[in-house]
Amino acid sequence: AQKVTQAQTEISVVEKEDVTLDCVYETRDTTYYLFWYKQPPSGELVFLIRRNSFDEQNEISGRYSWNFQKSTSSFNFTITASQVVDSAVYFCALSEASGTYKYIFGTGTRLKVLA
Amino acid sequence: NAGVTQTPKFQVLKTGQSMTLQCAQDMNHEYMSWYRQDPGMGLRLIHYSVGAGITDQGEVPNGYNVSRSTTEDFPLRLLSAAPSQTSVYFCASSYSGHNYGYTFGSGTRLTVV
Numbered sequence: 001a002q003k004v005t006q007a008q009t010e011i012s013v014v015e016k017e018d019v020t021l022d023c024v025y026e027t028r029d030t031t032y033y034l035f036w037y038k039q040p041p042s043g044e045l046v047f048l049i050r051r052n053s054f055d056e057q058n059e060i061s062g063r064y065s066w067n068f069q070k071s072t073s074s075f076n077f078t079i080t081a082s083q084v085v086d087s088a089v090y091f092c093a094l095s096e097a098s099g100t101y102k103y104i105f106g107t108g109t110r111l112k113v114l115a
Numbered sequence: 116n117a118g119v120t121q122t123p124k125f126q127v128l129k130t131g132q133s134m135t136l137q138c139a140q141d142m143n144h145e146y147m148s149w150y151r152q153d154p155g156m157g158l159r160l161i162h163y164s165v166g167a168g169i170t171d172q173g174e175v176p177n178g179y180n181v182s183r184s185t186t187e188d189f190p191l192r193l194l195s196a197a198p199s200q201t202s203v204y205f206c207a208s209s210y211s212g213h214n215y216g217y218t219f220g221s222g223t224r225l226t227v228v
Contacts, residue, residue: 009155033214035216043203043221043222044219044221044222045158045205045207045217045219046219047216047217047218047219049216050214050215050216052214091157091158095214097214102160102163102173102174103148103160103217104160105150105157105158105159106157107155107156107157108157
């Protein structure tokens, strides 16, 4: 069965600090997809990144970077030089290529960036 | 492009009432889903559809019905509202299914009293 664990319920940092949000997943499939979404205080959900299981290259987009490690079943998200606008709930999600077209979300990590 | 449009944004129901949450997308996406978001539980899949005329159950389907008569619309029906259905509901669509990022609607906050 697929499962996503975001053990950090809430993190607080001071502006300009770096912060890493952890995501650990479980799946029996060899082909799967991992995602990160951002939910700012306004409530909408915004897609940030998608990674497939065959691509373990780290990705950097501005102040955001993602570290995918199959050996530890982790897909961690780092924000460098955090800003107040980064304050949000961040969700990690997993979908398996086989069968059921289901997309499973973690419980989210609330990030508070203090000025 | 409006993206994914959900109506209403807020709704209060009495126990036992029924209602339909509307969801429409204008991106010609085949895949659409309904999620509910509850504190500490993330987003849980209620129902999903891989195309017009095709729907299936997610993790928490009880008490909800869906239909997909067109590519654009995917309404969610609450048959007999219960307080346990108090939640924020999100509709989402995707170009090609569960292996692509979803575009989400702005959500419907439902309270059942």
